[in-house]
Amino acid sequence: MVESRSEAPLDMVQMMVNMGPQHPSTHGVFRMVLGIDGERVVSVDPHIGYLHRGSEKLCEGELYTQIVTLFDRMDYLSNFNNELAFCMAVEKLMALQVPERAEYIRVIMCELNRIASHLMFFGTMGLDTGAITPVLYAFRDRERVQSLFEAVSGARMMHNYIRVGGVKEDLPEDFRQRMAKLMPQLKQGIEEGDRLLSFSEIFLARNKGIGVIDGKTAISYGMSGPALRASGVPMDVRKDEPYSVYNRFDFGIPIGEKGDCWDRYYVRIEEMRQSLRIVEQAMAQMPDGPISTPVRGVLRPPRGEAYARAENPRGEIGVYLVSDGSDKPYRVKVRPPSFCNLVALKYLLRDCYVADCVVILGSLDVVLGEVDR
Amino acid sequence: MLGNLKGLLVTLQTMFRKPVTVQYPKEHLPVASRYMGFPVLMWDKQLEEPFCTGCMVCVRNCPTQCMSAVMKDNPHHAEGKSPRRKIVESFSINLGRCILCGMCVDVCNFDAIEMSHQHELSKYGRNDNRVNLEKLLEAGKKYQEESGSVEAAP
Known part of the structure; x- marks a missing residue:
């Protein structure tokens, strides 16, 4: 009896593995229910909403000046953007x-914030692939950027600095000296990090050819930002539809070739260098003058609707605003880049190994505060 | 060999460097002069009364509704000592709710409220994060001394 059983072919059984929401490499509270067959992922069921704070709905009950604080808390790694x-x-x-x-102050702050955000990505990408050292270097440089933010806006993360019509206050007097010190440090830090991690053999083995998505599919999933550019699509709101004063700067848009995890990683490294170029040019061009257009009384935009798009470190953020002429908006809809990039996860995770899930999710660089809003 | 020596050089350089670690509860890193800590109420040293008139504009503009204020007639004004007709009677802030956005400072017409450099939230008592007028003024005086902040015009 026992013998005959051992001769029968083994049944293929799908096993469900619950990854998250408290998993350290989900970068927040994100839950995936992976259906695995041995080491291979055959199905994935993403669950979001663990960090849902109802930001969009809250906006409807706040004054226009107060909503800026809510937007700070949406994508908590790129507050200025x-x-x-x-x-x-x-x-x-x-x-x-x-x-x-x-406008120049805004551009400088946003680009520095992009660098800080990408440094964070660089560190956590190292952690996801098992390299512990890069995160220490990344945080060292990010700390420098944040102490500059503290000197400018008074807060390290939740700045509430960019206001409707300008910025809150002018740059501190020692800003130029601080920047002159910070820029070489950042440059050196980025190069150091690049040398440390990018071409490490283990890192390449973990990233090359993993989670490949081609440009056409990426667009059809609605991806944007570095995740899309890694697939070879040169799409960047700063170039396509320049807002603020981005049309005055000379900078490149790095694109990848294959659209695998390594491309998504390296596009961001290259983007940091381009951001440094923008900051340098903006510092050189910055004129003197007033820093905000005063608005008399409570902000009451006229009846109507507006859509603004900007380039976040994670992709294209869009804000759709409907006003009924009162001091509070009628509706605020956000097109969050993280959420739209996360949609492609199901496609990226098909037929990969369980160990690669972490890397693929990490390479998309999602911020759950923005996904759930 | 050369690589080894280079590595050794880095080690030597870091060996004689001061440690970066700050022993936090005992030592504090200095904060920027613009740093936004918890809000405090400023004290008018010339007239020996707070700048705050309890006009509620900060209360209405607070995104988290963490504060409340009550106004009263200024007894000093009746005696002719102060130009302020109204003055704050009571003021309370729930610091656990405060998000340190600085909106109250922006909207205040009397420069009566400021963001201090105090940023530590942990307290011993359950309700110690709810501060009243007395505590706010005390913290304000301390902040004025520390920062040498400019006297606001009455």
Whole structure:
């Protein structure tokens, strides 16, 4: 009896593995229910909503000036970029002209924030592939950027600095000296990190040819930002539809070839270098002058709707704003880049190994605060 | 060989460097002068009364509704000592709710509220994060001394 059983072919049984929401490499609270067959992933069932705070709905009950604080908390790694997107939407609705100096300050802050965010990505990407050292170097440099933010805006992360019509206050007096010190440090830090991790054999083995997505599929999934550019599509809002003063700078858009994890990683490294170029040019060009257009009384944009798009470190953030003429918006809809990039996860995870799930999710660089909103 | 020596050089350089670690509860890193910590109420040293008139504009503009204020007639004004007709009677902030956005400072017409450099949230008592007028003014005086902040015009 026993013998005959051992001769029968083994049944293929699918096993469900629950990854998250408290998994350290899900970068927040994200849950995937993986259906695995041995080592291979055959199905994936993503669950989001663990960090849902109802930001969009909360916006309807707040004054326009107060909403900036909510946008800070949406994508908590690129606060300036988010504030800018919302302020641009309101300015579009009110047809407000922002002073030149304010635009330059905004660009400098946003690009530094992009570098800080990508440094964070660089560190966690190392962690996801089993390299512990890079995160220490990345955080060292990110700390420098954040202490600059603290000197400028008064807060390390939740700045509330970019306001409708300009910025909160002018740059501190020692800003140029600080930047002169910071820029070489950042440059050196990025090169150091690049040398340390990018071409390491283990890192290449973990990333090359993993999670491949071609440009056409990526677009059809609605991906944007570095994740899309890694697939060879040169799409960047800063170039396609320049907002603020981005049309005055000379910078490149790095693109990848294959659209695998390594491309998504390296596009971001290259993007940091381009951001440094933008900051340098902006520092050289920055004019003197007023830093905000004063708005009398409570902000009351006229009836109507506006859509503003900007380039987040994660992709294209869009803010759709409907105003009924009162001091509070009627509706605020955010097109979050992280969420739209996360949609492609199901495609990327098909037929990969369980160990690669972590790397693929990490390479998309999602911020769950923005996915759930 | 050369690589080894280079590596050794880096090691030697870091060996004689001061440690980066700050022993946190005992030592503190200095914060920027613009740093936004918990809000405090400023004290008018000339007239010996708070700048705050309890006008509620900060209360209305707070995104988290963490504060409340009550206004009263200024007894000093009746005696002719102060130009302020109204003054704050009570003021309370729930620091556990405060998100340190600095909106109250922006909207205040009397420069009566400021963001201090105090940022530690942990307290011993259950309700110690709810501060009243007395505590806010005390913290404000401390902040004024520390920062040498400019006196606001009455």
